[in-house]
Amino acid sequence: MLADVTLFPEDAPALKLPGNLLWTWAAPVSDAPGEQAFPPPLAGQSVRAHLRIREMRGFYNPGVADSSDRYLLEGTLFRAYSQDGKDGAVFSGEPALGQQTRQALYERFLVALGEARAPDEPGRAVLQALLFGDRSYLTDEQTDLFARASLSHSLALSGLHLGFMAGLGWFAARALCLLFPGLMLLMPRGKWAVACGAPLVIAYLWLGGLSPSLLRAALMFACWGVFVLLNRPHPLLDGLCSAVLLLFLANPPIIFDLRLQLSALCVLAIGLTLPAITRLTNRLIPANKARTGATIAPLSGRRLFMQTRGRTLLRGAFTLICISASIQVVLTPIQAHVFNQATPWFVLNL
Numbered sequence: 001m002l003a004d005v006t007l008f009p010e011d012a013p014a015l016k017l018p019g020n021l022l023w024t025w026a027a028p029v030s031d032a033p034g035e036q037a038f039p040p041p042l043a044g045q046s047v048r049a050h051l052r053i054r055e056m057r058g059f060y061n062p063g064v065a066d067s068s069d070r071y072l073l074e075g076t077l078f079r080a081y082s083q084d085g086k087d088g089a090v091f092s093g094e095p096a097l098g099q100q101t102r103q104a105l106y107e108r109f110l111v112a113l114g115e116a117r118a119p120d121e122p123g124r125a126v127l128q129a130l131l132f133g134d135r136s137y138l139t140d141e142q143t144d145l146f147a148r149a150s151l152s153h154s155l156a157l158s159g160l161h162l163g164f165m166a167g168l169g170w171f172a173a174r175a176l177c178l179l180f181p182g183l184m185l186l187m188p189r190g191k192w193a194v195a196c197g198a199p200l201v202i203a204y205l206w207l208g209g210l211s212p213s214l215l216r217a218a219l220m221f222a223c224w225g226v227f228v229l230l231n232r233p234h235p236l237l238d239g240l241c242s243a244v245l246l247l248f249l250a251n252p253p254i255i256f257d258l259r260l261q262l263s264a265l266c267v268l269a270i271g272l273t274l275p276a277i278t279r280l281t282n283r284l285i286p287a288n289k290a291r292t293g294a295t296i297a298p299l300s301g302r303r304l305f306m307q308t309r310g311r312t313l314l315r316g317a318f319t320l321i322c323i324s325a326s327i328q329v330v331l332t333p334i335q336a337h338v339f340n341q342a343t344p345w346f347v348l349n350l
Helices: 067-073 099-113 123-132 140-148 159-179 189-207 212-229 235-250 252-256 258-284 301-339 344-349
Strands: 020-026 046-048 076-083 090-092
Touching: 067 076, 067 252, 099 123, 099 189, 159 189, 159 212, 159 258, 189 212, 212 235, 212 258, 235 252, 235 258, 252 258, 258 301, 301 344
Parallel strands: 020 076
Antiparallel strands: 046 090
């Protein structure tokens, strides 16, 4: 994505391009493991290249979502294509803060990983996409397989992946409170989960290259965390509405962005169905059934502990299945309307 583009046409004065330029740049890739034929450009650098500028247009595919609409909403009005080094691209300038460190870490990761396109190790290319957001090593067959399995969203760094980071923060908070129970006298374990998850979310946000989807998800996490710390009764819904409002105030056309709509609907489905799912879980799988009535006498301490932990895992699994199903119920009609397809394999999202 190029900003502040200046054109230098032949036999004409320089012209400032109104809007950003989306440049699809196919660079040669080295066959050696961990080596690149051309240093990749980094955010903050400048480039001078010979490009044919076109107006932003999507592919002619009536009845489905038009990619050009999304770019136009972001202020990207033009696009260009180049390959095989015919553009004569020359990069200059210093990258933005932290970009060189991230690129150095990525290059070390490539060397340690080996050949990402190895036919017997297809997971390597997926790992690069999940950690660094680089999907250039994925084959067309892999991408098509993810699409038919309704798992394409797992390759695009978004709130799903930040949720894993926040989940690691929750586990870290549990471990800290087990080791140092006195911490819970300072504030509840739920607030410690927010405090432990925030650094992990920030680190993954940087690792993923500060993509717009990750930034939106991080804003939702921040709003939710603030309301948790403020003891609001409905932090998830309050955080969602606050994040969407802030995004709208910063950029009003973003309300028409399909990616934001899908993300907000996912969180909304969780926030609206979670109370009912929790009540259903408590009714079907009581938390401490082994401790009630006359059943406590014949149970040993170890057996009681195992039974309680088993019920906890069962309750968690049942809640996860119900929440995932509710998200799919909400999103399937939209996917069918926008993309003209709906797959029966959405259960793989579990």
